[in-house]
Amino acid sequence: xxxxxxxxxxxxxxxxxxxxxxxxxxxxxxxxxxxxxxxxxxxxxxxxxxxxxxxxxxxxxxxxxxxxxxxxxxxxxxxxxxxxxxxxxxxxxxxxxxxxxxxxxxxxxxxxxxxxxxxxxxxx
Amino acid sequence: xxxxxxxxxxxxxxxxxxxxxxxxxxxxxxxxxxxxxxxxxxxxxxxxxxxxxxxxxxxxxxxxxxxxxxxxxxxxxxxxxxxxxxxxxxxxxxxxxxxxxxxxxxxxxxxxxxxxxxxxxxxx
Numbered sequence: 001x002x003x004x005x006x007x008x009x010x011x012x013x014x015x016x017x018x019x020x021x022x023x024x025x026x027x028x029x030x031x032x033x034x035x036x037x038x039x040x041x042x043x044x045x046x047x048x049x050x051x052x053x054x055x056x057x058x059x060x061x062x063x064x065x066x067x068x069x070x071x072x073x074x075x076x077x078x079x080x081x082x083x084x085x086x087x088x089x090x091x092x093x094x095x096x097x098x099x100x101x102x103x104x105x106x107x108x109x110x111x112x113x114x115x116x117x118x119x120x121x122x123x124x
Numbered sequence: 125x126x127x128x129x130x131x132x133x134x135x136x137x138x139x140x141x142x143x144x145x146x147x148x149x150x151x152x153x154x155x156x157x158x159x160x161x162x163x164x165x166x167x168x169x170x171x172x173x174x175x176x177x178x179x180x181x182x183x184x185x186x187x188x189x190x191x192x193x194x195x196x197x198x199x200x201x202x203x204x205x206x207x208x209x210x211x212x213x214x215x216x217x218x219x220x221x222x223x224x225x226x227x228x229x230x231x232x233x234x235x236x237x238x239x240x241x242x243x244x245x246x247x248x
Contacts, residue, residue, distance in 0.1 A: 035211055035247065037234050037236040038233075039236050039240075039246065040244065040245045040246070041243060050244065054240075066195050066215070067192055068191055077159075086160075087159055107160045109161070112163050113161075115179075116177065118173075119165060120170070121163070121164045122163065122164070123164050
């Protein structure tokens, strides 16, 4: 399994709500950091507990995977309970064939501001 | 100049407010997409106009650059007028030694929710 496939499989598992199934993809001492809320989950069990208990049902579609050495970046669109999509960008580090670390960012939808509309077109 | 250096130079220019200086790094038909607000800037001039007119002074520090073929991903921390940092993750595509395309996400700071505090530690 390529490093990118590890990450694809992780998101497929999250998409299916299969948190036990993704566990073997992660090192036991997996560490995830969420800089926006200044949170760190230390250990696979804590990371999976947060994901398992996240409110609502999250459907996850991978838009892009970028692989460079031991780093894999994923660009993912997440629809939670049918709400407008949010976007997740995650920087994973792979060690010994498993995911060892992640730094993740969450991009919420927002209204395009009027001040820049003269230079911008609307994405369909 | 490596592909990663193109992106480092772009952010250094934005950090300095030097929008004329970064112009040669971009193709004239550079296209940027901001999926969260469903905005597209078509053409270098429009992209630079939006950045030049962005409210406040933005100081930009690159946290990480990931290079893979023609793709460069940047992870950047931005402090605008001294407010709490926001995070930018940008997926650039390079063509003929210049930046041709970007898909960018913006992560705003937010309060860590109480429901997950039992599995989480605070980042210093």
